[in-house]
Amino acid sequence: MADAAEHQAVPTEDESRRDFLLHATLATGAVGVAVSMWPLINSMNPAADTLALSSVEASLAGLQEGQAITISWRGKPVFVRYRTAVEIEEARSERWQDMPDPQPDEERVQDDRYLIVIGVCTHLGCIPLGQKTTETRGDYGGYFCPCHGSHYDLSARIRRGPAPANLEVPEYIFLSETNIRIG
């Protein structure tokens, strides 16, 4: 009874103070829960040993003009193609400004001859055809992804189909004339 009477005596001040305490506690709790979720979610991200596997070296010495090899990097294929002079010429003669993902061939290669790209279609991740001589290279002479019909050109730029972007150029450096390190 005494409590109730006291409570009634100063209703507004007391109640707004209680409301404040309540809301502050709830807000702190909510932020705490949100923050503590992060390590749980982050545990699903690549682990340290997975990240450690992220570079590979390869020799291009055996590769002849017009040939291609595939290197496995981070579980994905990397396409290396030793382009012929005609192919380089073709990749550079067309207006890149009008392409779906505009980029000049010069920006996509370090050594004009070697086209080095990740062989994963930028649509939904299939591996495009065109590395083997028996495979179709699509309407633009580069690569063709059969999954949903994306055509890439001799610079592995997307030209037609649902893929939104050119095949990605991985980070790589030439350790020597014919040795590369990817990643």
Place this chain on the structure above:
Amino acid sequence: MSTEKSWGTQAFDWFEERLPIVSFIDNTVGSKYPAPKNLNYFWNFGALAGFVMVIMILTGILLAMSYTPHVDHAFQSVERIMRDVNSGWLLRYMHANGASFFFIVVYIHIFRGLYYGSYKAPREVLWWLGIIIMLIMMMTAFTGYVLPWGQMSFWGATVITNLFSAIPVIGDEIVTLLWGGFSVDNPTLNRFFALHFLMPFVLVGVVILHVWALHIPGSNNPLGINATPKDKIPFHPYYTAKDVFGLGVFLLVYFTVVFWFPNAMGHTDNYIPANPLSTPAHIVPEWYFLPFYAILRSIDDKLTGVILMFGSILILFVIPWLDTSRVRSATFRPIFRVLFWIFLIDCVVLTWCGAQLPEGIPLILTRVGTFWYFFHFLVLMPVIGWIETPRPLPTSISTPVVAKPAE
């Protein structure tokens, strides 16, 4: 004293007073649950779906006892289940075909709801829970299909997880998070197994909510009108008997496939071990995903395709409001009924298109079919509700039955 209750009854009453579980079951699917007396065989499919779910969990747990979720061993462990584990072939064929039959049963269940207007007031939440069940089933089936680690497992997982890369800005981060690496690999297989084990039990939880929501208004019926107490009969023994008969028919069909055509609904390429460096020439998802896959490929733009695909399922959440007619059953809606069948055909056509290469005539059909899918829900449903004159509704379920001889 001798006229008093028997010892057994007393023990039963003692227990019921403390945990009234038997009366709870009796109220849910027993003699105390009154159901409309005119339910037809399309009302069997809910109970059937529940039964298939039990089969899936049972066979799944037994498979998990012999399965190894590691990229170097998964394929071999499934082959070992097929060849060496006692009845392993049966468990696996029951599980793999069980997934297909689960979808057959649930799709029929959903089209039943679309025809008889079961999504309309007061059953909107019941309908929502049904769509959530379908989504959980899809995630479960997708993660399960990855486990044998064949070519289709691997490339299906790659293509579907990559759908999330269409999300602007954070898409790639999300995909890396899903993979636990830079491509579909061992961490992916591991987590998919964990999720595939978990989700069926989440499914059970949502199914319980679904049945709870069903019991608030009670079952709809082929006439779509509200059933009066006079129009109802006890679920047990009437519908338990009918459900068991339906179950018998179902089991005949299911085991015919399990025993004689166990791979008819699967893809042969999944008997080739996963190869991350070579995509099969023609990848297709399991048949139950084909209409959605077709919608994904209907358009030459990644983000739009993904939005349309998810939209084709999410749109189901709002159809209780897109349908402007208050008459539930299509039986009394002359125009809607025709549109229902066209829509059903549209879904079949999309299913076929999903299995074809997206070029030429299949591509045109895919586009027309996708257009019609959304046109049906977004335009026809609201408009037909306004302009259509429904046939007169009977005043009660008993009326037409009783009146028939007089006709």
